[in-house]
Amino acid sequence: MKVVFIGAGNVATHLATELYRKSFDIIQVYSRTLESASALAERVNAIPVSDIASVINDADLYIFSVKDSVLDSMASQLPKNDGIWIHTAGSVPLDIFSKYTGSYGVIYPFQTFSKDRIVDWPDIPVFIEASDACTLNTLQAIASQLSDKVSELSSEDRKYIHLTGVFACNFTNHMYTLSELFLKKINLPFDVALPLIDETASKVHSLTPGEAQTGPAIRYDKNIIDKHMEMIEDKKIKEIYRLISENIHRMN
Amino acid sequence: MKVVFIGAGNVATHLATELYRKSFDIIQVYSRTLESASALAERVNAIPVSDIASVINDADLYIFSVKDSVLDSMASQLPKNDGIWIHTAGSVPLDIFSKYTGSYGVIYPFQTFSKDRIVDWPDIPVFIEASDACTLNTLQAIASQLSDKVSELSSEDRKYIHLTGVFACNFTNHMYTLSELFLKKINLPFDVALPLIDETASKVHSLTPGEAQTGPAIRYDKNIIDKHMEMIEDKKIKEIYRLISENIHRMN
Numbered sequence: 001m002k003v004v005f006i007g008a009g010n011v012a013t014h015l016a017t018e019l020y021r022k023s024f025d026i027i028q029v030y031s032r033t034l035e036s037a038s039a040l041a042e043r044v045n046a047i048p049v050s051d052i053a054s055v056i057n058d059a060d061l062y063i064f065s066v067k068d069s070v071l072d073s074m075a076s077q078l079p080k081n082d083g084i085w086i087h088t089a090g091s092v093p094l095d096i097f098s099k100y101t102g103s104y105g106v107i108y109p110f111q112t113f114s115k116d117r118i119v120d121w122p123d124i125p126v127f128i129e130a131s132d133a134c135t136l137n138t139l140q141a142i143a144s145q146l147s148d149k150v151s152e153l154s155s156e157d158r159k160y161i162h163l164t165g166v167f168a169c170n171f172t173n174h175m176y177t178l179s180e181l182f183l184k185k186i187n188l189p190f191d192v193a194l195p196l197i198d199e200t201a202s203k204v205h206s207l208t209p210g211e212a213q214t215g216p217a218i219r220y221d222k223n224i225i226d227k228h229m230e231m232i233e234d235k236k237i238k239e240i241y242r243l244i245s246e247n248i249h250r251m252n
Numbered sequence: 253m254k255v256v257f258i259g260a261g262n263v264a265t266h267l268a269t270e271l272y273r274k275s276f277d278i279i280q281v282y283s284r285t286l287e288s289a290s291a292l293a294e295r296v297n298a299i300p301v302s303d304i305a306s307v308i309n310d311a312d313l314y315i316f317s318v319k320d321s322v323l324d325s326m327a328s329q330l331p332k333n334d335g336i337w338i339h340t341a342g343s344v345p346l347d348i349f350s351k352y353t354g355s356y357g358v359i360y361p362f363q364t365f366s367k368d369r370i371v372d373w374p375d376i377p378v379f380i381e382a383s384d385a386c387t388l389n390t391l392q393a394i395a396s397q398l399s400d401k402v403s404e405l406s407s408e409d410r411k412y413i414h415l416t417g418v419f420a421c422n423f424t425n426h427m428y429t430l431s432e433l434f435l436k437k438i439n440l441p442f443d444v445a446l447p448l449i450d451e452t453a454s455k456v457h458s459l460t461p462g463e464a465q466t467g468p469a470i471r472y473d474k475n476i477i478d479k480h481m482e483m484i485e486d487k488k489i490k491e492i493y494r495l496i497s498e499n500i501h502r503m504n
Contacts, residue, residue: 067473069473110448117455119451159483160435163484165445166468166469166480166493167430167431167434168427168428168452169467170465170500171430172427173456173464185412186405186409192416193362195372195377196362196364199363200425200453201453203364204425204428204449208432209442213425214364214365215418215422217426218422221319224343227343228415236499236502240492240496241418243495244426246488247489248426251429
């Protein structure tokens, strides 16, 4: 299959690299700057382009991995073609493409991607959706090359998966950021927190998050909670501490 | 060394089991109920007691692993003896024991313990503090049997380690709890989030949390943030979403 990538960010990089490894033919990589297009194109033996009008029109797949806010604009500028148009965004509905082309779909890998991190593709849940049964079959075949965990999901439900990811990944990572602040205060390296972070993630493989909850908030140990609130100087972080503690107490 | 445990909760269970494995002689386990004392005593070949007055007075170590709020009261009721008194609490100062005995200290393992989870003791940072140099040496020797990462830390600094743990573990786990809610809404099992949770924890082994941050909040993608806020019905959870998103944007 001949593939064109529109976008060269983290998701595009991981997806293109893995498809290339699975013998897909990546023809072109488009990005706003030639530098960024080249960085990915080199990895997958493709031609970098920075002018959307010069994208070829005889590829089988056009995979858009760009910021949600520019997706519609990129789609409107892509030269007409008969390929399948695919996007990889959690919160953008399938039908964003309906104005522009006939066969389209979504491939949404539920994982956080950073350049230069190797991810375990077969283990990543991949959610697909398509404009019609035939396109869905093609997407199923493509996604199955990537992952052992492919399933169909509507645009509406995919929004909830995306929201899930914000809590399970983005907000979790921010808790790590905040914990690092307090370690810095006593001149300890972030490494000190890693065994605790790993065990916290590991526990929810065998316990529900409710069962795994520990700490002063679940006991609602007012004495410690008040002491901690006093120790936090920053008002916003203090408010985060208070709100999450109250919510742990309320929900458990 | 002859050891008595005051308390039979998660920390006591893991600590007693590991010391027993390292050939310490666990003589008695005290708990408020004989049932709970017996559950741990059986694992470590000790005698269960539920009357604090019947604790022997010729042990070398008395390890208090009880709720912060009852620690002082338990210490006041323990029969006088010449052993070293140790507690395992993050937010309780060393000198809580000074009214009652002469040699005392703290052994604080920085990990989350749940019964029936095996933890990797050598990898757990263990922070110690003692009433005097001689007792500190003894604690150093004991803690080194447990972990390869033993260091001295003051009561004041230990409070910050404890606060670090609340964010890195307790609040992180609550983010998992909240992510589970949204998966339930679309009838997907919590398992779907595990690869993402694991990778999020794994990333901060090679990147700082600041470098690892992804998602709509760091880009401050107002469009997605507003959509997500609309999807969250619960007011408190909506407020948590808003506050954390703003803070990610502010700090990164």
